[in-house]
Amino acid sequence: GQQVMQIPQYQHVQEGEDFTTYCNSSTTLSNIQWYKQRPGGHPVFLIQLVKSGEVKKQKRLTFQFGEAKKNSSLHITATQTTDVGTYFCAGSYNQGGKLIFGQGTELSVKP
Amino acid sequence: DAGITQSPRHKVTETGTPVTLRCHQTENHRYMYWYRQDPGHGLRLIHYSYGVKDTDKGEVSDGYSVSRSKTEDFLLTLESATSSQTSVYFCAILAPSGAGGEQYFGPGTRLTVT
Numbered sequence: 525g526q527q528v529m530q531i532p533q534y535q536h537v538q539e540g541e542d543f544t545t546y547c548n549s550s551t552t553l554s555n556i557q558w559y560k561q562r563p564g565g566h567p568v569f570l571i572q573l574v575k576s577g578e579v580k581k582q583k584r585l586t587f588q589f590g591e592a593k594k595n596s597s598l599h600i601t602a603t604q605t606t607d608v609g610t611y612f613c614a615g616s617y618n619q620g621g622k623l624i625f626g627q628g629t630e631l632s633v634k635p
Numbered sequence: 636d637a638g639i640t641q642s643p644r645h646k647v648t649e650t651g652t653p654v655t656l657r658c659h660q661t662e663n664h665r666y667m668y669w670y671r672q673d674p675g676h677g678l679r680l681i682h683y684s685y686g687v688k689d690t691d692k693g694e695v696s697d698g699y700s701v702s703r704s705k706t707e708d709f710l711l712t713l714e715s716a717t718s719s720q721t722s723v724y725f726c727a728i729l730a731p732s733g734a735g736g737e738q739y740f741g742p743g744t745r746l747t748v749t
């Protein structure tokens with residue numbers, strides 16, 4: 525079946541360091557979305573990537589969609605304590621808006 | 636937060652009892668989803684609905700049923716709860732945009748089956 529793999533599962537960084545999480549799908553995606561979940565909270569939509577090779581930025585966050593539309597990454601420059609949480613990618617295969625979520629990367633930031 | 640509420644927010648129940656979780660939206664969106672979240676598994680889709688009385692299974696639907704008699708309400712029922720159904724349950728709605736759409740999540744229900 526369709527699967528979205530996400531690595532790493534955990535990442536501990538010192539404040540100011542960069543952070544990257546990667547997602548890989550076994551089959552071509554229609555689009556990929558990224559969500560952030562703060563501890564004890566619910567997932568919150570960050571961004572959607574649709575086009576092959578697309579790159580989008582939100583302040584210190586850079587999102588990329590691979591040329592083959594099978595992989596994606598989220599890079600955070602100069603992490604801050606407010607970046608703490610779990611970041612999920614979610615792939616869409618164009619089936620009624622259904623998303624297949626990656627396992628998530630839990631980011632902790634040491635001040 | 637996109638007008639999605641879930642009830643109850645916390646529940647402890649015994650093995651073998653039926654449990655119903657409710658998701659309510661105020662935005663009149665067509666698509667609604669139920670997920671469960673467990674450590675190491677991310678979010679897994681249980682069931683989803685694409686309209687009143689229109690529902691379909693997700694990847695982990697065994698032991699769960701759903702109903703949608705009104706646009707605003709999507710109910711998830713565990714007919715006979717088991718300890719493996721201890722989890723955090725999230726409801727979500729799809730806000731269509733562009734080539735897909737964003738999902739907005741409710742606050743979650745923490746269910747413990749003893």
